[in-house]
Ligand code: 5GP
């Protein structure tokens with residue numbers, strides 16, 4: 423986790439536009455937004471990907487979803503809709519190996535995703 427960019431944002435070693443934080447989670451705006459609202463929700467603890475979670479992380483994962491829901495509400499996305507994305511490993515396009523949900527909203531999304 424030495425040079426993990428998200429660990430550095432969590433530790434405030436590099437700047438992130440923080441949207442929410444608590445003892446376990448941090449949410450910040452994506453540097454390269456793919457929608458009018460594009461927020462990343464991450465655990466403070468370095469977890470490489472969904473593949474690395476354990477049963478003990480179940481509560482943490484649930485809280486990530488509740489925070490995403492709250493942020494969606496706060497940003498006015500709840501009624502029109504929003505998308506949560508969790509990319510895992512290469513084929514899905516994961517590029518930062520610190521677990522994160524993308525919260526995307528403010529436009530229409532296609533299905534199936536590209
Ligand atoms: P992934 O492709 O791993 O699912 O998503 C990684 C996301 O992190 C990308 O959307 C990318 O734009 C974002 N990202 C990468 N580096 C930084 C950074 O230094 N700051 C912020 N705020 N977002 C970043």
Ligand code: ZN
Nearest residue numbers: 426429468520
């Ligand atoms: Zn990390």
